[in-house]
Amino acid sequence: MEICDKTIHEIKGMLAKKEILPSEIMKSTLSRMEKTVKFASFIKTFPEEALKYAEEQDSAPLKGALSGIPVAIKDNMCIEGKETTCASHILRGFVAPYTATVVQRLLNEGAIVIGKTNMDEFAMGSSTETSFFGNTLNPWNKDMVPGGSSGGSATSVSLGEAIGSLGSDTGGSIRQPASLCGLVGLKPTYGRVSRYGLVAFASSLDQIGPFAKDVEDAAILLKAISGYDPKDSTSVNTGVPDYTGEMKKEIKGLKIGVPKEYFLKGIDKEVEACVKKAIKELESCGAEIKDISLPHTEYAVATYYIVATAEASSNLARYDGVHYGLREKAGNIIDLYKKTRSAGFGDEVKRRIILGTYVLSSGYYDAYYLKAQKARTLIKEDFSKAFEKVDVILTPTSPTTAWKIGEKTDDPLKMYLSDIYTISANLAGIPAVSVNCGFSGGLPVGLQLQAAHFNEAVLLRSAYAFEQMNDYHKKRAFSGK
Amino acid sequence: MEYEIVIGLEVHVQLNTLSKMFCGCSTKFGAEPNTQTCPVCLGLPGVLPVMNEEAIRLTVKTGLAFGCQVSNFCKFDRKNYYYPDLPKNYQISQYDKPLNAGGSVPIRIKGEKKVIKLTRIHLEEDAGKLVHNVCGGSGVDLNRTGLPLMEIVSEPDIQSPDEAYAYLTSLKQGLKYLGVSDCNMEEGSLRCDANISIRPKGVLQLGTKTEIKNLNSFANVKKSLEYEARRQEKALGDGGRIVQETRLWDAVNDKTVSMRSKEEAHDYRYFPEPDLVPVVLDDEYFRKVAGEIPEMPDVRYERFIAEYKLSEYDAGVMTSDRDLADFFEETSKQGVDPKKVANWIMGDFLKEINTAKVGICDVKVKSSDLASLIKLIDKGTISGKIAKDVFAEMFISGKQPEAVIREKGLIQISDEKAIEGVIEGVLKSNSKVVDDYRSGKKSAAGFIVGLVMKASKGKANPKLVNELLKKKLDEL
Numbered sequence: 001m002e003i004c005d006k007t008i009h010e011i012k013g014m015l016a017k018k019e020i021l022p023s024e025i026m027k028s029t030l031s032r033m034e035k036t037v038k039f040a041s042f043i044k045t046f047p048e049e050a051l052k053y054a055e056e057q058d059s060a061p062l063k064g065a066l067s068g069i070p071v072a073i074k075d076n077m078c079i080e081g082k083e084t085t086c087a088s089h090i091l092r093g094f095v096a097p098y099t100a101t102v103v104q105r106l107l108n109e110g111a112i113v114i115g116k117t118n119m120d121e122f123a124m125g126s127s128t129e130t131s132f133f134g135n136t137l138n139p140w141n142k143d144m145v146p147g148g149s150s151g152g153s154a155t156s157v158s159l160g161e162a163i164g165s166l167g168s169d170t171g172g173s174i175r176q177p178a179s180l181c182g183l184v185g186l187k188p189t190y191g192r193v194s195r196y197g198l199v200a201f202a203s204s205l206d207q208i209g210p211f212a213k214d215v216e217d218a219a220i221l222l223k224a225i226s227g228y229d230p231k232d233s234t235s236v237n238t239g240v241p242d243y244t245g246e247m248k249k250e251i252k253g254l255k256i257g258v259p260k261e262y263f264l265k266g267i268d269k270e271v272e273a274c275v276k277k278a279i280k281e282l283e284s285c286g287a288e289i290k291d292i293s294l295p296h297t298e299y300a301v302a303t304y305y306i307v308a309t310a311e312a313s314s315n316l317a318r319y320d321g322v323h324y325g326l327r328e329k330a331g332n333i334i335d336l337y338k339k340t341r342s343a344g345f346g347d348e349v350k351r352r353i354i355l356g357t358y359v360l361s362s363g364y365y366d367a368y369y370l371k372a373q374k375a376r377t378l379i380k381e382d383f384s385k386a387f388e389k390v391d392v393i394l395t396p397t398s399p400t401t402a403w404k405i406g407e408k409t410d411d412p413l414k415m416y417l418s419d420i421y422t423i424s425a426n427l428a429g430i431p432a433v434s435v436n437c438g439f440s441g442g443l444p445v446g447l448q449l450q451a452a453h454f455n456e457a458v459l460l461r462s463a464y465a466f467e468q469m470n471d472y473h474k475k476r477a478f479s480g481k
Numbered sequence: 482m483e484y485e486i487v488i489g490l491e492v493h494v495q496l497n498t499l500s501k502m503f504c505g506c507s508t509k510f511g512a513e514p515n516t517q518t519c520p521v522c523l524g525l526p527g528v529l530p531v532m533n534e535e536a537i538r539l540t541v542k543t544g545l546a547f548g549c550q551v552s553n554f555c556k557f558d559r560k561n562y563y564y565p566d567l568p569k570n571y572q573i574s575q576y577d578k579p580l581n582a583g584g585s586v587p588i589r590i591k592g593e594k595k596v597i598k599l600t601r602i603h604l605e606e607d608a609g610k611l612v613h614n615v616c617g618g619s620g621v622d623l624n625r626t627g628l629p630l631m632e633i634v635s636e637p638d639i640q641s642p643d644e645a646y647a648y649l650t651s652l653k654q655g656l657k658y659l660g661v662s663d664c665n666m667e668e669g670s671l672r673c674d675a676n677i678s679i680r681p682k683g684v685l686q687l688g689t690k691t692e693i694k695n696l697n698s699f700a701n702v703k704k705s706l707e708y709e710a711r712r713q714e715k716a717l718g719d720g721g722r723i724v725q726e727t728r729l730w731d732a733v734n735d736k737t738v739s740m741r742s743k744e745e746a747h748d749y750r751y752f753p754e755p756d757l758v759p760v761v762l763d764d765e766y767f768r769k770v771a772g773e774i775p776e777m778p779d780v781r782y783e784r785f786i787a788e789y790k791l792s793e794y795d796a797g798v799m800t801s802d803r804d805l806a807d808f809f810e811e812t813s814k815q816g817v818d819p820k821k822v823a824n825w826i827m828g829d830f831l832k833e834i835n836t837a838k839v840g841i842c843d844v845k846v847k848s849s850d851l852a853s854l855i856k857l858i859d860k861g862t863i864s865g866k867i868a869k870d871v872f873a874e875m876f877i878s879g880k881q882p883e884a885v886i887r888e889k890g891l892i893q894i895s896d897e898k899a900i901e902g903v904i905e906g907v908l909k910s911n912s913k914v915v916d917d918y919r920s921g922k923k924s925a926a927g928f929i930v931g932l933v934m935k936a937s938k939g940k941a942n943p944k945l946v947n948e949l950l951k952k953k954l955d956e957l
Contacts, residue, residue: 078527091526098520100527199526203755232529233758311755314559317570318524322621337563360561360750369752 003028004160005476008069008217009244011163015068022068022112025163026054029070029114032160036478039137041156043075043085045115053112063110065224071106072162074153075116076123076199077208079103086199087131088121090319090344092326100197101232102166102208102225109224114162117152121346122316123173123201125149126418129409130348137405139181139477140443144402147177150211154181157211158477164221165211170201171304172397172422174209175434179397179446182436182477184218184463185211187422189454190429191236194229200315202308203234205426214473215435215464219243222456238454246457251465252286254458257390261297262421268400274438274445275396281469282394282462290390294382297424299375301416304423306359306372313356319344351412376427383428387452392462395421397434397446421448431456435463436472444472482718484679486710487687488639489600490702492652494631494662495607495670496539502606502629503530503573510668514612514622522627524568529756532557536629537580537760538770539661540604543631544581546659546774549602551581551767556759557604561750566609566621574632576751579603586635586655587779588647592793597648598636605630625669631661637676637687642706649673649699654778658803666698673702678723679713688713689723693737695730705730709737781806789819798827804841811848817855825851829869833876845879846872854882862886863893867939895942900933900949903941907932908953918954926954 003011003025014020030047050070057068073079076086078096085091103113120130128136128151136151138144139158146155150167154177157165167174169187178185186209193208200206210221223244228237258279263272283289321327321340328339345353359368386393398418408415425432430450437447447466451459467473498508504521521528537555544551558576581602588595607628612620633652639645653664653671664671678690693709696702713723728737776784778800785796785806799809809826813819830851834844854875858868863886874885886892894900907929908915914932918925933946 076527084526086526094526096527097525098528196529197527200756231531233531234529234756310752314561314571314750314752317561317563318526318568320563320570322565323523323568324525333565357750360752362748362750365750365752 002032002160004032004163005478006163007213008066008163008220011069012065012067012220015062022054022057023051025068026051026070026112026114029161029163032478033114035480036139036159036161039139039142039155039159040134041117041136041152041159041161042072042115043087043118043131043133043152044083046082046113050112050114057110057112063108065109065220066106066164067110069111069163070114071111072115072117072153072156072165073103073113074119074150074165074167076119076168076201077103077166078197078199079113079116082116084116084199085132086122087119087133088319088344088346088349089132090326090340091324092344094325096197098197101194101229103197105225105227106166111164111224115156117150117156117165117167119152120149120173121349122199122312123149123168123170123206124312124348124352126172126176126415127403127405127408128152128177129405130346132346135405138402138443141402143404144443145180145405145407147180147398147402149173149177150185151177153211154178154183154185157181157213158183160476160478164217166208166221166225167211168198168201168206168208169422169426170205170207170308171426172419174211175397175422175432175446175448176419178211178434179436179448180402180444182439182444182472182475183211183213184215184433184435184473185209186218186222186433186456186459187425187431188222188226188456189236189431190426191234192431192454192456193225194227194232194235196229196231200311202311203315204311205304205308207426215247215460215467216244218433218463219247219460222460236454241457243457243460247460247464249461250286251282251462254287254392254462255290255390256282256287256462257290257292257386257393259292259294259297259386259393259395261294262395266399266417266420267396268440270440271396271398271400271445274440275394275447278437278447278466279394282466285465285469287462287465292386292390292393294379294386294393294424296375296378296382300379300424300427301420303372303375303379303427304419305355305416306368307376307427309352309356310360310369310372311356313353313360316345316349316353348412379424380428383424383430383450383452391451391455391458393450395448395450397421397448401440401443401445425450429453431459433459433463435466437466437470438472483682484710484714484717485682486641486706487637487678487680487690488642488645488706489637489676489690490635490639490645490648491674491676492633492635492649493607493672494633494656494664496536496629496631497660497662498533498535498539498629500533501627502533502536502604503627506627508628510670512624514620514624517624518626522568523623530573530754532757532760533629536604537762539629539659540580540602540631541762541767541770542659542773543656543661544584544602545767545771546655546777547581547584547586547599547602549581549584549599551762552578553762553767554578554759555580555762557754557757558751559754560605562747564608565619566611566623566626568609568623568626572606572608573754573757574605575603586648586652588644588651590644590647595644597638597644600634600636602631602633605632637678642703642710645675645706646699646703649702651779654801658775658778672696673699675702675706677706677709677713679710679717689725691723691725691737692727693730694727694740695732697732701730701732704735705737708735712737775803778803778806785809789813789823791819791823795820795823795827799823802841808841808844808848812851815849815852817852817859821855822851825855825872829872833873837876844876846875850875850881857882857886861893861895861942863891864939864943867891867893891940893942894937894940895945897945897949900937900941900945901953903936904933904946904950904953907936915954915957919957926950929954
């Protein structure tokens with residue numbers, strides 16, 4: 001096995017024993033990248049800079065928990081001096097003059113950023129097909145989508161181009177691609193990780209989280225990026241547990257709820273079978289399985305597409321050609337706005353801006369936005385009530401495995417429904433993780449675990465226990481072909 | 482037909498904070514364009530606002546001082562509109578839950594007391610400033626972007642342009658007493674938009690209003706309202722109607738001109754700002770802030786009349802500024818006649834301040850020094866006329882009056898022998914004038930007094946000079 005196919009914790013062990021040098025890790029990922037260009041994980045890579053930095057670390061003492069670890073960052077997080085595109089034409093030429101808190105935290109731990117990954121434009125999509133720079137391919141089958149919107153961050157780790165990566169999750173954009181690429185993908189509690197430097201899609205839903213090959217790596221990355229940030233008023237000043245320690249505790253007696261609403265219609269039979277098998281495995285570890293109900297689940301998608309688009313219509317208003325990014329030639333300011341935004345945004349982004357503008361308009365606000373906020377409260381309450389009875393809620397991550405490229409691009413509603421299981425966690429602000437629970441037709445199937453606010457530890461604990469029962473996480477997509 | 486005027490004012494006041502509303506940038510006025518900016522106030526991708534606690538405190542203080550219902554729940558909303566001076570294309574403001582609701586501003590108009598009710602006072606961030614004709618185009622200066630602003634909205638309670646002027650004066654005075662803003666219209670730290678309509682006298686229903694913008698002084702607010710009232714009256718008198726619109730004040734030609742009609746009004750699509758967590762304020766906080774509120778000018782005015790027996794006019798001048806009122810009170814408490822203190826302040830004190838263009842707190846004369854000066858006049862140590870010169874020197878050097886008098890040898894001569902000596906000398910060398918006097922030209926005496934004062938370099942006690950000279954002349 002090449003170094004780039006190993007996990008962070010394995011590499012950390014080797015570094016500690018001085019069996020490898022940071023530059024060797026970097027060279028391994030860089031040489032992998034050369035072989036996997038066609039998958040298009042990245043919008044931009046920094047091979048020379050990353051290698052130089054790794055070589056400097058060869059002779060230096062280990063800096064932190066991620067010393068020498070090559071990481072990939074979704075291209076909606078700012079890094080000083082680097083272009084941040086959000087996979088959109090409208091941000092063409094925008095070079096961030098500051099670094100996102102999460103990236104700074106990774107750098108402080110010694111991680112080396114090797115590139116910025118491809119994504120759906122402004123994180124709006126479920127397949128990484130809305131990117132201005134073209135789509136990314138699924139590492140397990142290059143005819144398939146990798147999921148989205150953090151598709152590039154998922155594939156970079158799956159392919160061994162990076163050892164870990166960060167994505168952002170507004171309605172499933174970490175968990176769904178993790179599921180479709182066979183990785184661990186974790187969306188932390190809203191407020192656990194600073195959003196400062198993350199280009200906003202929907203401010204009340206966005207959360208940054210890690211992609212990793214296994215649960216322990218996810219725990220290491222989560223620990224590194226978590227914590228209060230005075231620059232983000234919505235980040236919460238609460239203690240960050242020792243996730244790797246917590247993760248290894250046994251799950252005997254842990255109550256796991258299975259909501260019936262998640263197994264009704266639209267779910268692929270094989271996906272359902274994999275998830276049901278996972279339930280049995282967890283039960284055999286001593287977990288107590290309970291049937292539960294989240295009665296307002298059916299309103300989640302509708303609620304999400306009102307709240308998220310409303311916020312997006314306002315968040316994306318600043319891309320107007322006046323201060324930075326793309327500017328189309330125009331005779332007056334109104335034309336400048338129109339021409340720049342018409343040329344700069346793709347169809348999906350425009351669709352959501354128009355929808356969001358509509359639901360906030362005077363005369364429609366009460367019927368849509370306000371009602372959606374009320375529905376959101378009901379969905380939150382569903383979870384609060386459920387967590388009085390159970391510690392973890394288990395569901396599939398996605399109703400299907402990866403689908404064919406282009407299959408859903410002409411049918412937005414069909415695309416939106418692919419996030420049906422992941423959206424509720426964002427509306428409720430609770431943490432959720434996707435772990436690989438098997439394969440169907442050679443494509444990975446994801447298992448989603450959700451927990452109460454700030455209880456990422458119990459998520460990692462149950463995911464880790466599950467991982468010990470199988471070796472799905474040990475399979476690698478890259479075969480050298 | 483006789484009409485009555487209905488006016489409501491919207492005042493924007495920049496709060497006296499060191500940093501901006503949602504970032505750490507300086508609020509100092511007059512810096513080079515775009516030098517007081519950061520990714521947050523520039524609205525760059527990925528940034529987040531962080532509330533300025535001081536701005537909230539100052540707004541709460543203002544609300545408590547003007548008798549508003551101060552909310553214990555402070556939340557912000559986004560006001561969405563596109564304009565090049567607004568980098569995010571939304572303004573963080575307060576929509577359905579302003580920090581302060583209700584309240585009132587006291588005014589005095591033609592000697593009568595009246596209160597103008599307030600609708601609300603809310604907190605928001607300022608936009609930038611467009612600068613036209615730079616390098617042949619337009620530029621935008623974002624130094625002002627994100628400055629904390631209070632928007633103070635009055636009820637349509639103001640019945641004349643004079644009342645509008647009095648309201649603005651009283652509001653500004655109160656805000657300055659509170660120390661929440663500089664209220665400097667030239668630097669834009671106080672801005673005013675006026676809404677005006679007219680209706681036939683006795684009719685309850687409001688007429689169609691127009692909004693006047695581009696008002697850069699209180700005098701222009703008054704003038705524009707007078708113009709607009711006349712214009713509306715004429716329009717209705719001619720059988721026309723008033724169009725609801727925004728009009729610009731043209732200060733060069735003294736008239737309002739139409740800018741945009743209501744049909745072009747924005748739909749601001751307000752919704753709660755998701756990047757900020759609402760702040761809950763408790764009673765302890767309110768108690769603490771209330772404790773920082775000084776005696777407000779209207780209360781102080783009444784007290785000055787009652788306690789110091791000042792005239793309404795004098796009390797008005799003495800309370801026009803908090804520092805001035807403090808100076809008056811401190812001086813008056815040192816055993817001198819408050820009326821004399823007020824006269825000194827309204828006379829030489831304010832004259833010197835206006836000439837030197839300094840603030841009251843920068844004046845070198847201490848209240849104890851002014852009190853000493855007045856006491857020296859009372860005791861007859863110096864004459865009132867000499868005291869003026871002494872004060873001028875005190876104002877420049879900050880020296881105590883005794884020191885100025887000593888150094889310049891200005892002590893009044895009240896020694897009869899010494900004065901008689903001077904008189905004799907003057908009479909001897911001006912025998913012609915003395916002859917005039919004796920031949921019945923009594924006015925010559927005044928001329929001789931002047932000569933005696935001049936000979937004593939102004940130091941002779943004028944009362945004694947008069948007495949002694951009369952005696953002397955009568956003896957001759």
